[in-house]
Amino acid sequence: MVTDFNLKTFLSIVLIFLLALAVLSAGQVEEESLTLATTTSIEDSGLLEEFLPVFEERTGYDVDVIAVGTGQALETGRRGDADVLLVHAPDLEKEFVEEGYGTDRYFIMSNDFVIVGPSDDPAGLMDLETTKEAMITIKEEGEAEELTFTSRGDGSGTHFQEQQLWKVAEIELEKVESGNWYQSLGQGMGPTLITSNEMQAYTLTDRGSFVSMRDELPNLAEIFAGPEELDNPYSILPVNPDKYDVDYDGAMEFAEFFQEEKTQEMIGDFGIEEYGEPLFLPGLL
Amino acid sequence: MHTLIQGFREAIKLLISLDPELLQIISVSFRVTGTALFVSVLIGVPLGTVLGLVDFPGKKIITALLYTGMGLPPVVVGLFVFIMFSASGPFGSLGWLFTTRSIVVAQTILALPLVTSFVMTSVLSIDIALIRQMKSLGTSRKQLLWTVIKEARLGAVVAMAAGYGAVISEVGAVMLVGGNIAGKTRVLTTAIMLETRQGRFGFALALGIILLLIAFITNMIMMKFQHREIK
Numbered sequence: 001m002v003t004d005f006n007l008k009t010f011l012s013i014v015l016i017f018l019l020a021l022a023v024l025s026a027g028q029v030e031e032e033s034l035t036l037a038t039t040t041s042i043e044d045s046g047l048l049e050e051f052l053p054v055f056e057e058r059t060g061y062d063v064d065v066i067a068v069g070t071g072q073a074l075e076t077g078r079r080g081d082a083d084v085l086l087v088h089a090p091d092l093e094k095e096f097v098e099e100g101y102g103t104d105r106y107f108i109m110s111n112d113f114v115i116v117g118p119s120d121d122p123a124g125l126m127d128l129e130t131t132k133e134a135m136i137t138i139k140e141e142g143e144a145e146e147l148t149f150t151s152r153g154d155g156s157g158t159h160f161q162e163q164q165l166w167k168v169a170e171i172e173l174e175k176v177e178s179g180n181w182y183q184s185l186g187q188g189m190g191p192t193l194i195t196s197n198e199m200q201a202y203t204l205t206d207r208g209s210f211v212s213m214r215d216e217l218p219n220l221a222e223i224f225a226g227p228e229e230l231d232n233p234y235s236i237l238p239v240n241p242d243k244y245d246v247d248y249d250g251a252m253e254f255a256e257f258f259q260e261e262k263t264q265e266m267i268g269d270f271g272i273e274e275y276g277e278p279l280f281l282p283g284l285l
Numbered sequence: 286m287h288t289l290i291q292g293f294r295e296a297i298k299l300l301i302s303l304d305p306e307l308l309q310i311i312s313v314s315f316r317v318t319g320t321a322l323f324v325s326v327l328i329g330v331p332l333g334t335v336l337g338l339v340d341f342p343g344k345k346i347i348t349a350l351l352y353t354g355m356g357l358p359p360v361v362v363g364l365f366v367f368i369m370f371s372a373s374g375p376f377g378s379l380g381w382l383f384t385t386r387s388i389v390v391a392q393t394i395l396a397l398p399l400v401t402s403f404v405m406t407s408v409l410s411i412d413i414a415l416i417r418q419m420k421s422l423g424t425s426r427k428q429l430l431w432t433v434i435k436e437a438r439l440g441a442v443v444a445m446a447a448g449y450g451a452v453i454s455e456v457g458a459v460m461l462v463g464g465n466i467a468g469k470t471r472v473l474t475t476a477i478m479l480e481t482r483q484g485r486f487g488f489a490l491a492l493g494i495i496l497l498l499i500a501f502i503t504n505m506i507m508m509k510f511q512h513r514e515i516k
Contacts, residue, residue: 035383044483064383066464080372081382190482216484244372 033062034250037082039157040188042234043067045208045279047270055257061250069188071155077101077237080244084251085237088206089157093235102237103248108258109267109280110233113161115224116193116210116217117202123147125202131229135169138202142181148201152192153184161232162204168229193217206232208279211271233283259284292490299491307492311499314472317385318453321392322400325448329400330441334434336401337408351405354398359391363458366391370462383464388472391458396448403447407440408433446507453500473499 042048043065052063066076070087077085078101085102087093096102115125115134123141128134141147152159166173176182183201185192189209196203197217210222236258238251257263264282271279299307336348368374370382370390381387411433419429434441456474463470465479473496480489 040482043479064464064466064469066383066466079374080377188482190484194484213484216486246372 032060032250033064034084034247034254035064035066035082036084036086036254037066037068037073037076038086039070039073039088040067040190041088041158041206041209042086044188044190045212045271047208047267047280050270051258051263051266054263055254058257059250059253061253063254069152069154070157070160077239080239080246083239083247084254085239086234087157087237088232088234089160090233090235092157092160093237096237101240101243103240105235105237106255106259107233107235107283108255108264109283110231111207111280112225113158113204113230113232114207114210114222115202115204116196116220117147117223118200118219119221121221121223123202125224128224131165131227132169134224135165135171139169139171139176139179142179145181148181148183148199150183150185150192150196150199150201150203152189152204153186154188156188157232158189158204158206165204165229193220196220208271211275211277211279214275234280261285288486288490291487292494295487296491296494300495307495309468310471310473310476310492311495313385313470314453314474314496314499317388317459317472318392318449321389321396321452322445322449324389324393325396325400326441326445329397329444329448330404330434333401333404333444334408334430334437337405337411337437338433348402348405351398351402355402357395357398358457359395359455360457360461362391362394363461366394366458366462382462383466383470385463385470387462388459388470391462392452392455395455395458396452399451400444400448403440403444404437407437407443410440411436442507446504449503449507450500453503454496 038048044067048063048065052065055061056063066073066082068076070089070092073082073085073087074089074092074096076082077096078099085096086108093102093105097105115138117123117125123137123146125134125137128137138147138149142149151162163173166176177184183195183199185195187195189205190213192203193205193209193213194216195201197219200219202223207225210217210220214220236251236255238248238255239246241248258267261284264285267280267282268278268285271277336344336351366387367382370376370379370387372382379386381390415436416429416433419432424432454474456478459465459470459472460475460478463472463475465471465475471479473492477489477492477496480486480492
C-alpha cells in the first residue's frame with residue numbers, strides 16, 4: 001500500500017474546491033432584483049402572475065418571489081433575506097414593525113376566512129350566527145366524534161387566525177389540540193384543503209385559496225363565513241434599511257404600486273373571469 | 286386511475302409542445318445538478334481514492350463521518366446552507382441565498398459523501414497484488430494513481446449515478462435555499478411541489494414523469510462509459 005498521505009494532497013483538494021467555487025461565481029450575472037417574501041396563499045391564488053409583470057415593466061425591477069408560510073416569510077424579513085413582505089397576520093406584522101425590522105405596514109387588500117367542510121355539514125354549522133357558536137360547536141361535535149377538524153399547524157397566518165378564533169370562543173388551545181378529532185397537519189393551505197377533501201374534514205381557509213382550488217375539492221363546501229373576526233387583511237411591509245442592506249426604494253415603489261387606484265381596481269376584478277367571484281377585496285377603494 | 290392517465294397525456298403534450306417554461310425549469314435543473322455533481326466528482330474521486338489507498342491516523346473517524354454523511358437529511362442540509370448564506374449569516378454578504386449557487390452548495394454537500402464512499406469502496410476492492418507488482422516494476426506514483434482510478438472506473442460511474450440520483454430528485458433543501466423563484470431557482474422537483482400544492486395533480490405527475498425520463502437517459506449515458514463492465 002502507498003502510505004505517504006501528506007499535507008500537499010489535502011491542500012490540492014482544498015484548492016480544487018476553491019477553484020470550482022470561483023468558476024461558479026463567475027457564471028452568474030447580477031441584475032437589479034427585488035426579493036418579495038410572501039405567503040403560499042398569495043402565490044397559489046395567481047394574483048402575482050397578473051400584477052408583477054405590470055410592476056416590473058413600469059419600474060424595471062425584476063421581482064423574485066419566495067412563497068412560504070407567513071411565519072417563515074416574517075422570519076425571512078427578520079434575517080434581512082427579503083426586501084419586502086406581503087403577508088396577512090396583523091398582530092405578527094405589528095410586532096415586526098415595533099421590533100424595528102419593518103418600516104411600516106401598508107394595508108392593500110383583504111379577503112375573508114371561511115370554514116369549509118363536508119357539503120352535508122354533519123356538525124350543523126351552517127345555521128349558526130356567531131364565530132363563538134361555530135367554534136364551540138366544532139369542539140363539541142368533534143368530541144362527540146361527529147367531525148374531524150384539520151389545522152394548518154404550520155405557524156402561518158391562517159394557523160394564527162385559527163388560534164385567535166378558539167380564543168374568541170374562550171376555548172383553551174391545549175384542550176383542542178389534544179383532541180383525537182383535531183388533526184394538526186403542518187402543511188400549506190393547498191395540501192391542507194386537499195387533505196380535508198379526502199378526510200371529509202372541516203378546516204379554516206382563506207377564501208382566495210378555496211375559490212381558486214374549488215374544482216379539485218368536490219367534497220368540500222363553504223360552511224361558515226361572515227363575522228368580522230374572519231376578516232383577512234393583507235399588508236405590504238418594507239424591510240428596514242437601517243438593519244440590513246435591502247432595497248428600500250424598490251420596496252416602497254412596490255408598496256405604492258399596490259396602493260394606486262388603478263391597481264386597486266384591478267384587485268377588485270381579479271378572479272371574476274375565472275372563478276365567477278373576486279378572490280380579494282381592494283382595501284383602499 | 287383517471288389522474289394517472291391524465292398525467293401521462295399531459296407529460297407527452299408538454300414534451301411535444303416544448304413549452305418554454307418547462308424547458309427553462311429543465312435547464313435550471315440540469316445546470317444546478319450538473320454543477321453540483323461536477324464539484325462532487327472533482328473532490329470526491331481523489332478523496333475517495335486516497336481514502337481507499339492510504340492508511341493514516343483518524344481514517345476510521347473520517348470513514349464513519351463519510352458513511353453518516355450518506356444519510357444526511359436534505360432539509361437539515363438546506364437549513365444549514367440557508368443559515369450560512371442568510372443576510373444575517375456568516376456568508377450573507379455573498380448574496381448567494383435564493384440563487385442557484387446556494388442550491389449547488391446544498392446539493393454538493395449531499396452528493397459528496399455518496400461519491401466519495403462509492404469511489405473508496407471500489408478502490409478498496411482493487412487487487413493489491415496488481416499494485417505491488419506495478420510498484421516492484423518501478424512505476425511512478427502518478428502512473429500508479431492513474432491505474433488505480435482506471436481500475437476503479439466502475440465504482441466511479443456508480444458513484445456519479447448515485448450522487449446524481451440523490452440530488453436531481455431532492456426537493457426539501459432546494460426549496461429552502463433556492464426559494465422556488467420562477468425562471469431562476471425553480472427546478473423540476475420544486476415545480477412538482479408547487480403544482481401538487483395547488484391541487485393540479487395531473488400536471489405535477491407530468492413533471493414527475495419528465496424527471497424520471499431525464500434521470501433514465503442520464504444514467505444510460507453514464508453507463509456508456511463503463512460498457513465493458515456491464516454485459
